[in-house]
Structures are given as structure tokens and as C-alpha cells.
Amino acid sequence: xxxxxxxxxxxxxxxxxxxxxxxxxxxxxxxxxxxxxxxxxxxxxxxxxxxxxxxxxxxxxxxxxxxxxxxxxxxxxxxxxxxxxxxxxxxxxxxxxxxxxxxxxxxxxxxxxxxxxxxxxxxxxxxxxxxxxxxxxxxxxxxxxxxxxxxxxxxxxxxxxxxxxxxxxxxxxxxxxxxxxxxxxxxxxxxxxxxxxxxxxxxxxxxxxxxxxxxxxxxxxxxxxxxxxxxxxxxxxxxxxxxxxxxxxxxxxxxxxxxxxxxxxxxxxxxxxxxxxxxxxxxxxxxxxxxxxxxxxxxxxxxxxxxxxxxxxxxxxxxxxxxxxxxxxxxxxxxxxxxxxxx
Amino acid sequence: xxxxxxxxxxxxxxxxxxxxxxxxxxxxxxxxxxxxxxxxxxxxxxxxxxxxxxxxxxxxxxxxxxxxxxxxxxxxxxxxxxxxxxxxxxxxxxxxxxxxxxxxxxxxxxxxxxxxxxxxxxxxxxxxxxxxxxxxxxxxxxxxxxxxxxxxxxxxxxxxxxxxxxxxxxxxxxxxxxxxxxxxxx
Numbered sequence: 001x002x003x004x005x006x007x008x009x010x011x012x013x014x015x016x017x018x019x020x021x022x023x024x025x026x027x028x029x030x031x032x033x034x035x036x037x038x039x040x041x042x043x044x045x046x047x048x049x050x051x052x053x054x055x056x057x058x059x060x061x062x063x064x065x066x067x068x069x070x071x072x073x074x075x076x077x078x079x080x081x082x083x084x085x086x087x088x089x090x091x092x093x094x095x096x097x098x099x100x101x102x103x104x105x106x107x108x109x110x111x112x113x114x115x116x117x118x119x120x121x122x123x124x125x126x127x128x129x130x131x132x133x134x135x136x137x138x139x140x141x142x143x144x145x146x147x148x149x150x151x152x153x154x155x156x157x158x159x160x161x162x163x164x165x166x167x168x169x170x171x172x173x174x175x176x177x178x179x180x181x182x183x184x185x186x187x188x189x190x191x192x193x194x195x196x197x198x199x200x201x202x203x204x205x206x207x208x209x210x211x212x213x214x215x216x217x218x219x220x221x222x223x224x225x226x227x228x229x230x231x232x233x234x235x236x237x238x239x240x241x242x243x244x245x246x247x248x249x250x251x252x253x254x255x256x257x258x259x260x261x262x263x264x265x266x267x268x269x270x271x272x273x274x275x276x277x278x279x280x281x282x283x284x285x286x287x288x289x290x291x292x293x294x295x296x297x298x299x300x301x302x303x304x305x306x307x308x309x310x311x312x313x314x315x316x317x318x319x320x321x322x323x324x325x326x327x328x329x330x331x332x333x334x335x336x337x338x339x340x341x342x343x
Numbered sequence: 344x345x346x347x348x349x350x351x352x353x354x355x356x357x358x359x360x361x362x363x364x365x366x367x368x369x370x371x372x373x374x375x376x377x378x379x380x381x382x383x384x385x386x387x388x389x390x391x392x393x394x395x396x397x398x399x400x401x402x403x404x405x406x407x408x409x410x411x412x413x414x415x416x417x418x419x420x421x422x423x424x425x426x427x428x429x430x431x432x433x434x435x436x437x438x439x440x441x442x443x444x445x446x447x448x449x450x451x452x453x454x455x456x457x458x459x460x461x462x463x464x465x466x467x468x469x470x471x472x473x474x475x476x477x478x479x480x481x482x483x484x485x486x487x488x489x490x491x492x493x494x495x496x497x498x499x500x501x502x503x504x505x506x507x508x509x510x511x512x513x514x515x516x517x518x519x520x521x522x523x524x525x526x527x528x529x
Binding site for chain 2: 039042043045046049050053054055057058059060088333
């Protein structure tokens with residue numbers, strides 16, 4: 001992705017002037033400047049206001065066709081994109097790979113070309129293979145939005161995470177706040193996208209989990225140059241010591257233990273994981289008393305997060321889902337402005 | 344500045360007071376009256392009308408703000424999505440008389456979009472329109488009920504309204520369009 005001009009730290013948290021949106025696709029967050037993050041956050045505020053209206057629908061994307069193509073199971077991301085597109089008056093076509101010609105062996109590129117020939121202007125896709133949306137973007141004349149690709153990226157999730165944190169953290173900024181992501185970091189596209197956004201936001205970011213599920217991240221943290229390529233403003237820490245990670249934490253995000261990706265024997269057992277890394281009320285006692293508890297869903301309650309914590313005082317897990325619609329409306333709207341026109 | 348001034352601060356003040364009287368006169372009072380400014384300069388203008396009504400009628404008329412970005416019909420013509428400034432309508436629109444307030448009336452497309460947006464919030468008894476400047480060149484069958492000043496213009500000219508709240512001073516200027524498309528939306 002293109003090099004980014006990250007602002008000096010003193011410019012963080014400044015209100016955005018009329019920042020121009022120039023990206024045609026949203027594939028990951030590594031190419032975004034801080035003013036672009038701010039623009040998305042600000043546009044999300046407006047979308048939240050739209051969602052509170054008696055008729056939560058505006059004609060901004062009238063006449064645009066959004067195709068939602070999911071090669072992997074999903075409820076919240078797929079429905080959330082679908083609701084978002086409909087709230088903006090786009091025409092929405094939803095394709096589940098299981099019931100399409102993909103089962104007959106149609107290639108990704110063929111499918112993308114077919115979807116385009118059928119009139120799609122924007123393509124939201126999820127794929128089990130990292131990088132698949134990048135391939136799709138090369139063969140699609142409209143905008144591609146990555147709804148999750150393999151272990152690689154889940155940009156709309158990281159944006160809604162950032163938005164939800166800013167809503168709840170005193171002062172409305174995560175700058176200098178201790179944010180801890182706990183769990184299966186290795187297989188997590190959510191964690192990877194969050195690294196880009198949270199370091200850009202200047203958070204004190206910690207990744208924590210069993211050593212087998214952090215493989216490669218320590219080296220990445222050491223060589224981390226940040227989204228700017230200059231190492232400013234953020235960096236992140238990697239640790240297997242959950243107690244140290246949670247100490248004075250402002251935000252704790254538990255990642256889903258992906259049972260479908262645990263065939264490689266990286267975890268002795270779910271029970272051992274829960275005993276050592278599960279987020280429980282006792283473990284949270286070392287965190288900031290107002291700690292926010294987050295989870296990208298779907299949760300394995302009793303494994304990575306205790307049921308009482310999931311619905312406890314600091315939990316903003318359902319708000320993450322609600323904010324997901326507003327954030328996805330914002331990115332659809334912004335990308336629609338950068339999309340080349342036809343006809 | 345390469346333009347000429349068509350309204351001074353004093354003229355803007357007098358026009359504001361006159362329009363505020365006209366609004367009350369037309370409504371035969373202030374019962375069921377709300378003012379809604381269109382972002383961005385319609386909002387401080389609506390607040391000024393409300394302040395003037397408070398002064399001479401001793402009634403506080405509710406003021407709202409409307410952002411019409413999502414209702415524009417020219418999104419496919421502009422290079423980038425405009426930045427949204429926010430809608431705030433802290434009252435029920437059903438059955439009230441809405442006076443829409445904007446700084447310049449030009450093609451009428453902004454007002455069309457504003458009316459579309461308003462009816463999504465409720466069913467006002469009536470919608471009226473108050474503008475500081477009417478510069479002509481309508482593309483839709485829309486006219487203002489209250490006008491500060493009618494200004495004959497050519498399409499090559501740009502009318503710039505400055506308000507203290509948004510721009511630091513009060514004045515209305517007219518200038519020739521430079522080689523830029525900025526200000527194309529009236």
C-alpha cells in the first residue's frame with residue numbers, strides 16, 4: 001500500500017478539516033492517514049445520527065448496487081454490511097458461496113467478473129484466503145471492501161473497535177491508553193487490522209496470548225515502523241504474561257479462539273487456554289476500574305471470556321455490533337465518492 | 344479580494360430583523376413555528392432570526408440544524424463525498440410550520456434536498472423558505488417566502504456570504520468565478 005504521512009503526535013486528536021477521501025477500495029487499514037481515520041470516525045457520527053431518525057434511511061447511495069459475496073460463514077459482518085447498504089438506499093445483492101456457482105468450481109476472478117457484469121458497483125467480500133480481496137480488486141472496476149480475508153485483515157471491524165473505544169474512553173481519544181488484545185493473535189485478522197489503527201491512534205497497544213499463538217509477532221513488534229513507515233506515533237508490545245498485560249489496562253479485547261483453526265496442536269486444550277488466558281472478573285481486578293471489555297464475536301463464553309464479564313459493567317460488546325452498522329455506512333458512503341462512474 | 348460587496352454588516356442586520364418580522368407576520372404569531380437552518384450558514388442565520396423574534400415577540404422559537412449531504416442529487420458529479428456537518432432537530436416536526444433558512448438561493452436543488460430530508464422526519468403543516476440572498480437561476484419550481492436581498496447574477500459569478508459565526512465577519516460579496524469549481528453548489 002502507499003506510504004502514509006502520519007501526523008506528528010501533537011496533531012493527533014485535532015479536528016479534521018475537509019479531508020478528501022481518495023481510496024477506491026478498503027482492503028486494510030495500513031494505507032490510511034490519521035486524518036482519514038478521523039474522517040471515517042466523523043462520518044460515523046453522522047451515520048449514528050441517521051440511525052436515530054424515525055426513518056433511518058437516506059438516499060445517499062440510491063442507484064448504486066452493492067454485492068455482498070461471502071465465502072466464509074458470518075452473521076454480524078454480512079448482515080451489518082447489508083443493513084448499512086440498505087440504510088443508504090443502495091440495491092443489495094447477497095451471495096453465499098455455498099449456494100452459488102462457486103460450488104461448481106467457478107474461480108474467484110470469474111465470480112468477480114460475473115458480479116460486475118450483473119451491475120455491481122461495490123463488492124463486499126469475505127474469503128478464507130489472505131489477500132483474496134486484493135485479487136478481486138484487480139479485476140473489479142468498482143470498489144472492493146474487505147469483510148475479512150484469512151488471517152490478514154478485517155478493516156471494518158477494527159474501525160468499529162476504534163469508534164467504540166473513542167466513545168467510551170474519557171476524553172474521546174485512545175492516545176496513550178493501554179489497549180490489550182488477548183487470545184489467538186496468530187490466526188486473527190481482527191488483531192492485525194487493529195494493530196494498524198490503534199498504533200496510528202497512538203494507543204499503548206499490547207498483544208497477549210500463549211507463545212504458540214503469538215509466533216512471529218515479537219519480531220514484527222521489534223521491527224515495527226508504524227503505518228507511517230517512520231515508527232511514529234505508535235508501537236506495540238507482545239507478551240505471554242497476562243497479569244502484566246492487564247495491569248492498569250483501559251481496554252481489554254478478547255479474541256475468539258477459532259476452534260476451526262486449532263487443528264495444528266497449538267493449544268493443548270480449550271480448558272487449559274480458559275484457565276490461563278480466559279478473561280475473568282478476578283483477572284480484570286488488576287486493570288483500570290473503568291476498563292472496557294470488547295470482543296469481536298462470536299464469543300465462546302467460558303473459553304476466552306467468562307459469561308459474567310461478557311455482560312458485565314464494562315462490556316461494550318453489543319455496542320460494537322450496533323456501531324458496526326454506522327461504521328460500515330460511513331465507509332460505503334466515502335468509497336462511493338471515490339468510485340469511478342459509469343454511464 | 345477580487346469581488347465587490349453587495350451587502351454590508353449593517354444591511355445584513357436590517358434584513359435579518361425585517362425577515363424575522365415577516366416570518367411572525369405570515370404565521371400570524373409564533374404558535375407552532377420552528378426555524379431550521381441548512382448547514383452550514385443557514386444555521387447561524389436561523390439562530391439570528393430566533394434571537395430577533397425573542398427580542399420583539401418575547402417568544403423563544405425552536406431552532407434546528409439540517410445537513411442535506413445525504414439527500415443531494417449531485418453526488419455523482421462531485422469529485423469527493425462532501426464532509427457531513429450533522430443534523431440536529433430536537434423537536435417533533437409533525438404539524439408544525441417549518442421555516443427553512445439558507446444563506447443563498449440559487450438553483451433550488453439544496454432546498455429540494457432539504458424538503459426531502461424534512462419529510463423523512465415527519466409531516467410538517469407547512470414548509471416555508473427564508474434566504475439572505477436570492478441570486479436567481481432556478482432549476483426547480485422553488486421560490487423563497489422571505490428574501491433579504493434579490494441580486495441579479497450571472498452563472499459565472501459566485502456569491503459569498505460571510506457570517507461572524509462561521510467566517511469572522513458579516514458581509515455578502517460577489518466575484519467572478521476563478522478557474523475552480525468550488526462554490527458550484529448553491
